[in-house]
Amino acid sequence: MRRFVPYFKYIKAVRWTLIIGILCGVLEGAASGAGLPLMVKYIFPRVFGDHSVPLTTLQLWEIALWLPFVFTLRGTAGYFNNYLLQLAGGRMLQSIQYDYFQKLQELPLAFFHRMSSGELITRGLADTNQLQNTLRVISNDLIQQPATLLFALGYIAIQAFKDQGVGLVLASLAIVPLCVFPIRYVGKKLVERTHALQSQSGTITDRFTENLAGVKEVRAFGLEQHQNNRFFDLGKVIVRAQMKVAKYEKALTPSIEIISAVGLSVTFVYAYKVHLPLQEFLSIVVALYASYGPIKSLGAVSNELKRGSVSLDRLNAILNEPVTIADPPNPVPVTRLEGDIAFDQVFFTYKEGTPVLNDVTVHIPARTVCALVGPTGAGKTTFANLVPRFYDVMAGKITVDQIDVRAMRMADLRRNIAIVSQDPVLFNDTIYNNLLVGKAEATRDEVLAATRDASAHDFITNMLSNGYDTIVGERGSQLSGGQKQRIAIARAFLRNAPILILDEATSALDSETEAAIQKALKKLMANKTVLIIAHRFSTIRDASMILVFNNGRIIGQGTHPELYHSSTLYKLLYDGQATQSNLSTAQIT
DSSP: OGGGGGGHHHHHTTHHHHHHHHHHHHHHHHIIIIIHHHIIIIIHHHHHSOOSSOOOHHHHHHHHTHHHHHHHHHHHHHHHHHHHHHHHHHHHHHHHHHHHHHHHHHSOHHHHHHSOHHHHHHIIIIIHHHHHHHHHHHHHHHHHHHHHHHHHHHHHHHHHHHHHOHHHHHHHHTTGGGGHHHHHHHHHHHHHHHHHHHHHHHHHHHHHHHHHHTHHHHHHTTOHHHHHHHHHHHHHHHHHHHHHHHHHHTTHHHHHHHHHHHHHHHHHHHHHHTTOOHHHHHHHHHHHHHHHHHHHHHHHHHHHHHHHHHHHHHHHHHHTSOOOSOOOSSOOOOSSOOOOEEEEEEEEEEETTEEEEEEEEEEEOTTOEEEEEOSTTSSHHHHHHHTTTSSOOSEEEEEETTEEGGGSOHHHHHHTEEEEOSSOOOOSSBHHHHHTTSOTTOOHHHHHHHHHHTTOHHHHHHHSTTGGGOBOOGGGTTSOHHHHHHHHHHHHHHHTOSEEEEESTTTTSOHHHHHHHHHHHHHHTTTSEEEEEOSSGGGGTTOSEEEEEETTEEEEEEOHHHHHHHOHHHHHHHHHHHHHTTOOHHHHO
């Protein structure tokens, strides 16, 4: 229970809604635990007992209306109890999911390399739902159900003691402690089964997201049946895990009911032995029956706490994940940077023992167009990703305008950097709102100017039925590759940052589209420090500096003519690609 205390802040935010809802639950518990037994003891005998003194019509209606009064009180209180707790629960869920989502925005990119998206989605949806439900149960049922139980047991103790003394009290209540044993046993078994089930739920979410992301590849390679079989097999594993949870969870209620039935039988035998009058016996039986309901509910509360503790562990693993890349306590104030970039003896690795960048030292003056070339896995993309501080160096330092990037606020640093990637991500929103990603406060005139510079305005207004209000679909699925690329370039124009990173922005395009976008990029690159991650050598024509990477080191630096004659690797890469694309050295030189 103590483990849930840090999460009580979510309860505090909705405390008045909860308090009113809980009071309604206590009222419902009183009506159930004491109202019905009192009716059996005092109301029924007046109707079905001695008729020597007849009831007046008014008295008869007063007695008859006791039943609808009790049930109206019980039903109304129960309704507001459920409604208000649902409202409080919904608000708690919103807050929990927001904090979880906010945490994901703070975590470094390295974290997402080791956690699958399906697992993160499951924790953000299923586990937050479970935690919200557990908090609601804690705040309500741990008050309402004990209240019902205490009212019922209090009535039993008082009435039994008045009628037959301690003996009947003990006979009536002796069986109640035995109900604790199945509750403890089931709760213990439930923890491990629930943990396995929730882990499997993340796996099936992974399978969904993986299939939807690769829908084209599945069709292209005829993998539909293969995917169906994999999903069916995983579904069988999920069902087995669910049944292991259900085996113990559903066993609790019948176990308590059997024990309760034994308790009623003991009371029945004792009542016969002491010649207990029918109305006293019935009122005690009704009270006993009313008490076993809360006992079952408290058993369910115990199970809920066990399930909640599993979700708590899974959420804590994310919420308590250290934020390794954060703003410094006293950041250096930064406005607009010039774009002078320097790496000083930089080491970086994703996995310990496998360096990706090894003792990299280089200076890229402001307004330099710098191309990064080398074989796959040489460290080019990592080099570029360290500049906006997507990752932190293991050793050495990176400076922009002689300021260590770790000394700036990340928002200030990244506001000075624009990125155009090979596969730009568009959000499922309008063209206009996707453009505002580049500069949220931009005016409409600024947006239109950016799209014209990116050669995007004409296709937006002439080819799309709703123009700038067109919804682009998930990841921009309603647009072609060239159209998405133009939107990404327009974002960069809108941002107008002094540092521009181009991650092979034209490699996936046809030659005609590439030519148009290269023209827009040339305009975008003017007076900026540009890092071009080059996989195709045709993209480095305008580079004033080329860095050659191999095995995490910079093994060559210079212009194309210089490197072509001085770097064996550069010449080998260039000639191999030039042969494939029928390019000659003269075309670049």
